[in-house]
């Protein structure tokens with residue numbers, strides 16, 4: 509069996525994939541595992557497989573293996589596997605910690621996939637892979653300095669600096685969701701209080717809705733959640749907003765303010781030429797993005813004296829991470 513685990517390029521093991529080869533890309537989310545198979549160059553899916561993310565931590569790796577197995581059985585030309593996982597993934601592809609996959613610690617998923625399928629396998633942070641997709645094929649194409657934010661269960665991200673997705677010393681760079689933004693705010697999935705994610709992700713939208721309900725408002729949203737404030741989710745807000753509910757509009761206004769504060773800090777830090785917003789959050793609409801854009805100038809130092817940074821919707825939806833995983837799998841097969 510070949511050893512493919514190291515991410516260090518190795519001319520002896522690097523091989524050009526045969527024409528017609530396929531690459532499996534898997535994105536592990538807080539609630540779903542999406543696998544796709546592509547040519548590793550573009551965005552056309554040859555096949556896909558979707559399964560729920562198991563709640564028990566020790567069932568996560570078998571579930572990922574199962575998604576890959578299903579795709580490879582249906583598509584025997586698969587020659588490499590890429591996996592995106594939500595959390596801190598080191599240079600060797602080991603997941604050290606992920607707040608949205610609690611209890612999964614020290615998971616060497618690439619090593620496991622390599623053992624099971626005897627194919628080169630690589631694991632990365634999911635936000636990193638989304639950034640690869642948007643940078644190479646999507647809304648951030650042609651931008652050497654870009655911020656890609658994915659708002660789903662949590663917040664993921666990828667930072668393009670000097671034409672490359674930033675990795676950092678350990679591979680852990682690009683976790684804007686856990687910047688502290690409100691010390692007296694909401695509890696975050698990571699256990700701390702007041703992370704940006706706690707007011708700017710799907711869970712954050714629900715937190716802000718609960719705040720409004722606590723003020724005695726948002727009756728329509730509370731009703732949609734069966735009268736239980738703890739059952740309020742982002743979808744309830746989006747559904748009420750679609751019916752022109754003024755309380756839902758207020759929630760989205762507060763939400764977009766928090767989103768803008770985080771983006772303002774990131775612009776101050778990185779000076780990008782574009783900010784891309786993506787992810788599975790159903791509240792993300794053109795109107796929402798306009799609302800955020802309108803608030804960012806006030807949220808960034810010298811906002812009136814710097815060029816306006818366009819904030820745009822991602823070109824890819826919930827499949828961005830899985831597509832990026834397939835792109836990365838092809839790179840890995842060629843370059844290690």
Ligand SMILES: [Zn+2]
Nearest residue numbers: 686696698703
């Ligand atoms: Zn956090």
